[in-house]
Amino acid sequence: MKIAIVGTRGVPNNYGGFEQFAQYLSKGLVKKGCNVYVYNSHNHPYKKSEWQGVNIIHKYDPEYLIGLSGQFIYDFNCITDSRKRGFDIILQLGYTTNSIWHFLLPRHCVRICNPDGMEHGRSKYPKIVKKFLKFAEQLAVKSNHAIIADSKVIRDYYKNNYKKEIFYVAYPAKIFEYPAQKILSKYGLKSYKYNMLTARLQKDNNIETIIRGTVESYNNFPLLVIGAYENKYGKYLRKKYKDKRIIFLNSIYNIDILNNLRFYSNIYFHGHSAGGTNPSLLEAMASSAFIMAHNNPYNKDVLKENALFFENSKDITKILNNNLMKNDYQNMIENNKKIIKNNYSEQKIISEYYSVFKKYYKIVPNK
16 A cells, blocks of 8 residues: 655654654554655755655645744645655544645545544634634545544544544554663753653643642752743743743653653653643653643543643642652552553554555545
8 A cells, every 4th residue: 555644744753743653653554565655844854755664755844934824835735746646545644734625635545534633622722713623623524534533532522523434543652661861961860850741832731830830839859841942832931930940951852862751750741631642641651650641531531540630730739749759659650551552552553553544445446
């Protein structure tokens, strides 16, 4: 099967969750004998046309000039290019900026979409944007042969609202097995003497809630805030919170460094409140992190009872003032690793995607 993956900034991952997933999936599909193409932004630092057996197609992306609206143009460039490639399957990751171009998608191929979350439910968007996102969601459902949800909560939402075959396939994660304490010296950290979060710095990831809860506590452990901080919200946070315990580290894409920081952290905060299953949460579980997560159906569906949960900054302050230590929660940590092994292994997830692709490759006519 000749498969294209669109909707990300490209591989190898240099941005976020969808990119990390595209990296795992594209490599895995190549190992299964597929001919895989991933569309990359022309601004992606990786400039070659092949990566670990995956074909890379670089297309112009003006986001660096005009902001996030440039993604509409980037997606247009990717989709129009796909018309001449003879793909058997096009997997669209997300729909926010590409579903308006649905009429340009090649007709004679299988079209499948992973919608991410319920984008119109994100608190960061004004009402008019939420209306557009609801419309974009409807276009994505209408123009694709199937929807793959990465969360059972998202799957149930689509099943209840649309007459379309919906599959549940999660993201993959690998158990982190070889910690290297020496990495901590680069950041001046001591094992289990710091807390951390890693996320895009945006409101619905509860970054400020976590920071405020830390600042208002008596706990002296530093909080590492890992995420690109040059956006408007990141600049606001850095200007407002000058507490010496709050350490903004910008983005880190080296998975080995991230896994080590998670492994040796005392508390790993996961503030994501919208969307489906977040890859960074799975990676934290796989890295033996002790997790305190925002209390919402997405996070609870993954973690079950194997984490602490917060709803506001006071919850975080209370936990930090109790001076909880990771070593007292080994049962939760081991349970989370079992969950990863049983439900989120790379081999399992790639095989499930491959099965969906094969099913539709056989039943969609005239592709």
